[in-house]
Amino acid sequence: MTDKDYPGRRKAGQRIDARRLDRVVADAQQSRIERHRGYREQSLRLHPWVCGRCAREFTLENLHELTVHHKDHDHDNNPPDGSNWENLCLYCHDNEHRRFADRVRGFDPLIEHEQAPAATHRPFADLRALLAGGNKRKSDP
Ligand SMILES: [Zn+2]
Numbered sequence: 001m002t003d004k005d006y007p008g009r010r011k012a013g014q015r016i017d018a019r020r021l022d023r024v025v026a027d028a029q030q031s032r033i034e035r036h037r038g039y040r041e042q043s044l045r046l047h048p049w050v051c052g053r054c055a056r057e058f059t060l061e062n063l064h065e066l067t068v069h070h071k072d073h074d075h076d077n078n079p080p081d082g083s084n085w086e087n088l089c090l091y092c093h094d095n096e097h098r099r100f101a102d103r104v105r106g107f108d109p110l111i112e113h114e115q116a117p118a119a120t121h122r123p124f125a126d127l128r129a130l131l132a133g134g135n136k137r138k139s140d141p
């Protein structure tokens with residue numbers, strides 16, 4: 001009489017176990033790392049080993065100091081023609097991201113239109129004023 005199994009029936013004991021979840025997460029991280037490695041290799045193949053900002057040249061010996069920057073800051077935007085990648089040395093890359101962070105915070109909208117890093121930009125000027133103001137509180141009545 002029971003030659004028909006209910007199709008919706010599941011075997012007992014099929015709970016999501018944490019170890020499996022861990023492996024899924026690890027796999028996702030691994031593929032992210034591989035993707036990262038992939039676009040760096042591609043960019044180094046497509047573009048010259050020269051920093052796009054300071055024009056420093058790289059060889060196999062110091063190639064690890066040459067990084068790949070995403071022009072639109074979207075790491076998931078990796079067109080195979082390399083149009084979103086730019087080879088930057090560690091320092092210029094760091095600088096680029098600091099400028100981007102400033103822009104996002106609305107510090108200086110004009111910075112978008114200039115290429116050279118702004119030497120007059122003093123991110124800590126406000127902080128100093130703030131600290132000075134804090135000290136002033138000591139002035140007694
Ligand atoms: Zn550079």
Ligand SMILES: [Zn+2]
Pocket residue numbers: 068069070093096097
């Ligand atoms: Zn970047």
